[in-house]
Amino acid sequence: MVRGGQGLARVAVVVRAGAAPLWWLGVLTAGAGALVPGFTGRRIGVTAGAALFLLSALAVLLVRRKRYEALVRGASRAAKQDILQDRAVTVRNWRRGHRWWLLLAFAAALGSAFAVPAAGGMVLAGAGAGLRLKAAWIGRLEREAEALVWVRVDWLGRGAGAPAGARVKGLRSTGIAAGDAAPGGARRRGGAGVLV
Known part of the structure; x- marks a missing residue:
C-alpha cells in the first residue's frame, strides 16, 4: 500500500453485497417450506410470509437511514494515495465474513417451516430486497452529491462490518466516475473508472 493511503470500499457495494445471497436463500427456503404443511397450514404460512416479507424489506431499508445521510453529507475528499477496492473484492469479503450467519439464517428459516410454512424464507428474501433498495437509495444520494x-x-x-456502524468515523468521497461500480453499487458498464 502507498504510504499514507487507505484501502477504501464503496459503501453501496458493501450494502448491496448481501442482497443476492439473502434473496436466493429466502426464495429457496420459502419454496421448500411451502411443501411442508406445518402447524398453521400452507395458506396461513404464505399469507404471514408475504406480510413478513414487506416488514423485513421496510425495516432493512429504513435502519440507520439518518446515520447514512449524515455520513454521506460529511464525507471528506479521498486522497490520491488512497486505494479503491474493486467491487468483486468487496462483495467477496462481505460474503466470506458473513457466510456462517447466512448458513445459520438459512437453517433457522428452513426449520421454521415446520411451524409456519414459507414464512422464514420470505423474511430472508425481504431482507435481501431491503438491502437492494437501500443500495439504490444510497446511489440516489451519490447522484445528488455528484460523488461516490x-x-x-x-x-x-x-x-464483515457495517459501513455505517459504530467503528466508522467518517466516509471518503471521489468523483462520480471513480472505481468499477456505478452509483448504487451495481457493476459499471464499460470497465473500471479511476480516482477523480
Whole structure:
C-alpha cells in the first residue's frame, strides 16, 4: 500500500453485497417450506410470509437511514494515495465474513417451516430486497452529491462490518466516475473508472 493511503470500499457495494445471497436463500427456503404443511397450514404460512416479507424489506431499508445521510453529507475528499477496492473484492469479503450467519439464517428459516410454512424464507428474501433498495437509495444520494462514497476497509473488520456502524468515523468521497461500480453499487458498464 502507498504510504499514507487507505484501502477504501464503496459503501453501496458493501450494502448491496448481501442482497443476492439473502434473496436466493429466502426464495429457496420459502419454496421448500411451502411443501411442508406445518402447524398453521400452507395458506396461513404464505399469507404471514408475504406480510413478513414487506416488514423485513421496510425495516432493512429504513435502519440507520439518518446515520447514512449524515455520513454521506460529511464525507471528506479521498486522497490520491488512497486505494479503491474493486467491487468483486468487496462483495467477496462481505460474503466470506458473513457466510456462517447466512448458513445459520438459512437453517433457522428452513426449520421454521415446520411451524409456519414459507414464512422464514420470505423474511430472508425481504431482507435481501431491503438491502437492494437501500443500495439504490444510497446511489440516489451519490447522484445528488455528484460523488461516490467510500468507507475505510480496516473499519469494516475483514469485510464483515457495517459501513455505517459504530467503528466508522467518517466516509471518503471521489468523483462520480471513480472505481468499477456505478452509483448504487451495481457493476459499471464499460470497465473500471479511476480516482477523480
